[in-house]
Amino acid sequence: MAALQNIIHPDHLAAMGMRLLDWYVSHARDLPWRSTRDPYAIWVAEVMLQQTRSGLVVDRFRQFLHRFPTLQSLAAASLDDVLKAWEGLGYYSRARNLHAAARQVVQELDGRIPETPEALIRLPGVGPYIAAAIASIAFGHDVIALDGNLIRVLCRLLAIDEDPSRPRIQRFLRECALAMVPPGRAGDLNQAMMDLGATLCLPARPRCLVCPLFDGCLAQRQGIQNELPIIATRTRQAHRDVTAGVIWDGNGRFLITQRPADAMLGGLWEFPGGKRCPGEALPACLLREIREELGIEIEVGELLCTIEHSFTHFHMTLYAFQCRWLSGEPQCLGCAALRWVRLDELDAFAFPVADQKIISHLRALTGASE
Ligand code: SF4
Secondary structure, X not given: OHHHHHHOOHHHHHHHHHHHHHHHHHHOOOOHHHHOOOHHHHHHHHHHHOOOOHHHHHHHHHHHHHHOOOHHHHHHOOHHHHHXXXXXXXXXXXXXXXXXXXXXXXXXXOOOOOOOHHHHOOOOOOOHHHHHHXXXXXXXXXXXXXXXXXXXXXXXXXXXXXXXXXXHHHHHHHHHHHHOOOOOOHHHHHHHHHHHHHHOOXXXXXXXXXOOOHHHOHHHHHOOHHHOOOOOOOOOOEEEEEEEEEEEOOOOOEEEEEXXXXXXXXXXXXXXXXXXXXXXXXXXXXXXXXXXXXXXXXXXXXXXXXXXXEOOOEEEEEEXXXXXXXXXXXXXOOOOEEEEEOHHHHHHOOOOHHHHHHHHHHHHHHOOOO
């Protein structure tokens, strides 16, 4: 690294920055959040873009801004309404944090979104990346928003053959990227590098021959672009078996429960159930979970469906069973709220993706439309 730092001259980096910005003028992707400097809109877009492809975000961004056109309207909305508008985007803590941050800005900052990364980062859910993206794109501050695309482009451009998740490497990447920025243009450079990473400097088979940085890219010169960036080996993802019950009351209604606000997927509604203990049979697991969560007795019937779903830290196999309520009045022992509902009432509630799939199976079974 030390030797590398000596051969990357600031003039070379500045020239690469100008070339990238020239390319961006004619090749920028046409994305709805690019046509505004409204920090609220840029904030919503950046939150949605975390872990989600921009192609999927385009429509959802427009719908969200239509539903909550201003920071004030978002702050005034109920969390249930925000989660409903976020349904299907996953990572619901992002929506909860965005909602909490909007309320904080309205209540404590007179509705004015802070301009600097240092102030932005104090808001719920705003990390270094989002703070830098808002500060640079909306307010013209020269800070680098280092995301996966930028890390990949920079590691290749500079032929960094070390794990870029190390803080020392990230500091170095930021310094080099800053040296590429003409004063006041970090917002454009961040977005240019995001676009280069999304369209040409792809994770597999980068399209070097048409890349504006072709002859200045050290990895391309050395022929090692496909080996970079170095990805640290990950430990095998944990797996959980989880059960869920569609508990019918005998009158066409079934139970749904709301997850506690401070839990994973907090505030969303689901079919009650829980994690299987080692060696436990699936029906026994569901009986136990329903007793613990709701204090009622049920009969576990047929398996309705099996759903595979991955979260950041584990993979889940969810077994959903048809169940019959036998006795006891449901109580909120392990949930925030509960409701007896009919299938056609479910659209009023926000569900995680896995539970939405259970609903699809139920609708297919009863012939109800989606
Ligand atoms: S030349 Fe190739 S590896 Fe280098 S930045 Fe461009 S696309 Fe990426």
